[in-house]
Every structure is written in C-alpha cells, then in structure tokens.
Amino acid sequence: MHFADLGLSDELLRAVTEAGYSEPTPIQAAAIPQVQMMRDLIAIAQTGTGKTASFVLPMIDILAHGRARARMPRTLILEPTRELAAQVAENFEKYGKYHKLSMALLIGGVQMGDQVKALEKGVDVLIATPGRLMDLFERGKILLTGCTMLVIDEADRMLDMGFIPDIETICTKLPTNRQTLLFSATMPPPIKKLADKFLSNPKSVEVARPASANINITQRLVKVTERGKRDLLVDMLHGFADPTAIIFCNRKTMVRDLAKQLQRAGFAVSEIHGDMDQPSRLKELERFKAGDINILVASDVAARGLDIKGVSHVINYDTPWHPDDYVHRIGRTGRAGAKGDAYTFVTDKDVEAIESVQKLIGTKIDWAQIGDAVRHAEKAEKPAAARDKRTAKRDDASRAPSKTTKAAATPAPKSEPKATKPAKRAPKDDLDGPDDGWNGPMPGFLDFRFDR
Ligand code: ADP
Ligand code: MG
Numbered sequence: 001m002h003f004a005d006l007g008l009s010d011e012l013l014r015a016v017t018e019a020g021y022s023e024p025t026p027i028q029a030a031a032i033p034q035v036q037m038m039r040d041l042i043a044i045a046q047t048g049t050g051k052t053a054s055f056v057l058p059m060i061d062i063l064a065h066g067r068a069r070a071r072m073p074r075t076l077i078l079e080p081t082r083e084l085a086a087q088v089a090e091n092f093e094k095y096g097k098y099h100k101l102s103m104a105l106l107i108g109g110v111q112m113g114d115q116v117k118a119l120e121k122g123v124d125v126l127i128a129t130p131g132r133l134m135d136l137f138e139r140g141k142i143l144l145t146g147c148t149m150l151v152i153d154e155a156d157r158m159l160d161m162g163f164i165p166d167i168e169t170i171c172t173k174l175p176t177n178r179q180t181l182l183f184s185a186t187m188p189p190p191i192k193k194l195a196d197k198f199l200s201n202p203k204s205v206e207v208a209r210p211a212s213a214n215i216n217i218t219q220r221l222v223k224v225t226e227r228g229k230r231d232l233l234v235d236m237l238h239g240f241a242d243p244t245a246i247i248f249c250n251r252k253t254m255v256r257d258l259a260k261q262l263q264r265a266g267f268a269v270s271e272i273h274g275d276m277d278q279p280s281r282l283k284e285l286e287r288f289k290a291g292d293i294n295i296l297v298a299s300d301v302a303a304r305g306l307d308i309k310g311v312s313h314v315i316n317y318d319t320p321w322h323p324d325d326y327v328h329r330i331g332r333t334g335r336a337g338a339k340g341d342a343y344t345f346v347t348d349k350d351v352e353a354i355e356s357v358q359k360l361i362g363t364k365i366d367w368a369q370i371g372d373a374v375r376h377a378e379k380a381e382k383p384a385a386a387r388d389k390r391t392a393k394r395d396d397a398s399r400a401p402s403k404t405t406k407a408a409a410t411p412a413p414k415s416e417p418k419a420t421k422p423a424k425r426a427p428k429d430d431l432d433g434p435d436d437g438w439n440g441p442m443p444g445f446l447d448f449r450f451d452r
Pocket of ligand 2: 052153
C-alpha cells in the first residue's frame, strides 16, 4: 500500500514524500481511513510503529477546511509529557508544511504568554499535557466547546502518570458529538474503562500483540551486582562501536550521579529527567539528536515515547519496576526499521521484576555473553567493598561476596539468579512522576525549533 491509496490530499502527500516515507506503517494503514470516516477510534500498537502520523495526517486534511475561532481550539491532542507534546507539534510542522494551520502548545515548565495569545486568536490544533490544560481551563482562558476532535495519545502512559481523572474532566468539557481517538501501546483495564465511558461506538484497530517487543531489537540480560554496574557499563560502552546510547535508571538521583560519573570517565554524556526544567530538557535532547553527545542517561518519564533516530543501544542500568516501562525503554532503539540492541542489568534483587517483563513480552530474554566486561566488573568489586566496610555491609550485593562474584564472572549464566527479596521501591519523591508545574507565562510555540 502507498500513502496515495489513503485518499490524503496532494499537499499532504508531498510533505509525506519529503519526510522520506514511502508506505504507511500497518497502524497508519488501519487507523487513517477510520479517522477520515469520522469514527471514534481505539488504536493499539507497540511503541515506534508510527502512531503519531496515524492521527496527525488525517487531522491536517480535516482541518484544512474551516477556520479557527477566538479562544476555541478546533481540535485537542493530549500528551503525557512535554517532550511528547513537543514531538507531536514537530510532526504537525513537518507534515503540515503546505497547509496554513495554527497551533498552540501548552506544556508545563515553560512560560506561556505567547501560547495564551495564540489561543485567544484561535488555533486549529491545541497540543497539551493534561495538568497544564486544566490549569488554564480553571483560569477561564480557554473554551473547549468548539473542539470537534480529541486525541488521547499514549493512554497507558497517561495512566501511569495519574492523569486519568484530569482526562475525564477534560472530556466533559468537550462537546459530546466530537470525534475521539485513543492511542496506546497497551490496553490496561482502566484505559478500557475510560474508552467505554468517553468514546462512542469506537472502531478498534490493533497491530501486533500489545506490549510485544519489536523484532528489530536484540534483547539481552546481563547478570551483574549492584556494585559492579558502573564498571560494567563503562566497559560495555567502550566495547560498542560508535554507539548512540540511552541509559535508563529507575531513580532521578541515579540519573544525575551516573551522568556525572560517565562524564568523568570521558564520555560525551547528558542527562534528562523530570527534575530539570523544560528548556534544559529540550536543550539536552537537541544535543543528543544533533550528535553533540552520544550517551543520554534518562529516567522513564523523560524519555518514554521519545522519537530519536539512530539510537543504537538501550541499556537498562536498572531493571525497570514496571514491565510496561521495559517495552517503552527498549522501544527507543530499533525505530523505523533500524536494528538496535537492548541490554538489561539484572541483579539478584531484580529476579521478580525481570520475570514480570518476560511474562508481559511473552518470551524469555537470553543472557548476554559479555565475558570481558563482566570479568572487569568482578575485579572492580573487591576494592570497592574493602574501601568502605560500613557501606559494604549495607549493600545487599556484597553480603555474599563469593557467591555473587562468581555469578558475575560467568559470562552467560544458564539459569536465572535465585529470587531473594522483591525489588524495593525508591522513596516517592525520587521517582520520576508527572510534574507539570506551572512556571508562569511563556515563549510561543514558534520558539521551539527542532530543525537541525
Ligand atoms: P509511536 O507513537 O507508535 O511510538 P512514532 O509516531 O513516534 O511511533 O513513530 C516512530 C518513528 O517512525 C518515527 O521516527 C517516525 O518518523 C517514523 N515513521 C512514521 N511513519 C513512518 C512511515 N510510514 N515510514 C517510515 N517511518 C515512519
Ligand atoms: Mg507515540
């Protein structure tokens, strides 16, 4: 199938061709006709399958007719994070370059003066995070009664971030005869409930198993001790030929510490997590996209759904606590048909978590053969343990040094480590959650430039 078979306008086809796409992805082929027919839609497809264009393309053609009225956006797209919102805006610019559409971006952490001005003039598309939108709504700055289309993107992420109540409220502010599109990688029960409540007679389209992982990604587990992680990582990074890598940690503090340590070790590193303000997050992302740095240390909230081309490696420095996060993390590589490698560090404490991951994706992940790197990690462990006995005592990994060291020295363990305790959760404020803080009025959408 070609894009031309989808009945898109010539202007749109030109923009799509210039973006370098010849064929629609399966989810695009399935979803676009439904959107064009004005149906409500539930679209489920794993991350990296092109869900964004599934709604952006038909929306552009629909919006080409008619014009915006003051304070009343014609369509609304909800995104869970600032980065995803900015990315969708970028998609509108790319595909809508031959259309004259107006857009506003309402995201936390950036001033909003110009966005509010744009809204007052009237916009065709409003792209927003739920928290920021609610805030503006409560200030009476915006009317959603003219919104004829609502897109709830990355719905499972919205759920993780606690945005479902906000979304429910937002849904009640829109006209009931609107068209509603819901996109998600997975369909947990609360999302199903949301869809039942706010979509009318929706068409469901689904490609591949929910939460199944991309076949272009080679996945490996790496047995390691908590103390051996850093040296192992450094060795692995040295061992990869010219990597562009994202390293995920479960805690924000770990993101910061690890980025510093890697910097000291001479790598071109940056970090991204929910404690950074929006301009710095976007700036770091741009540096990574542009290749100024080739290693990005990230937390889940900051990097989920991000579309960065050419990521060769994803390393889960910590086994994620939520199996869904695993799928989203490794989905940062192997995008748009490219191949990628995903490594997950597994300590004795992660046995349960990695089992949940394997259950979700429906396959066992093989153990890596990283002999040299692993042996190095073993060496590094001893002096560290000797240096500070008190820390060593507190560190679970060093409680049975001979046992764990031996396990780490084996390049490819045949069996998984034995279960000890379930993974402990970090203190709440160290976890990266929704932080859609209002920082006052802000620069216009046009200040966001993603051109390279
Ligand atoms: P998702 O939302 O499903 O995670 P995205 O919409 O972010 O995925 O798209 C993933 C990547 O695929 C992006 O780099 C996008 O530019 C690319 N892409 C989208 N549609 C196509 C297509 N038809 N052909 C090739 N690449 C595409
Ligand atoms: Mg997406």
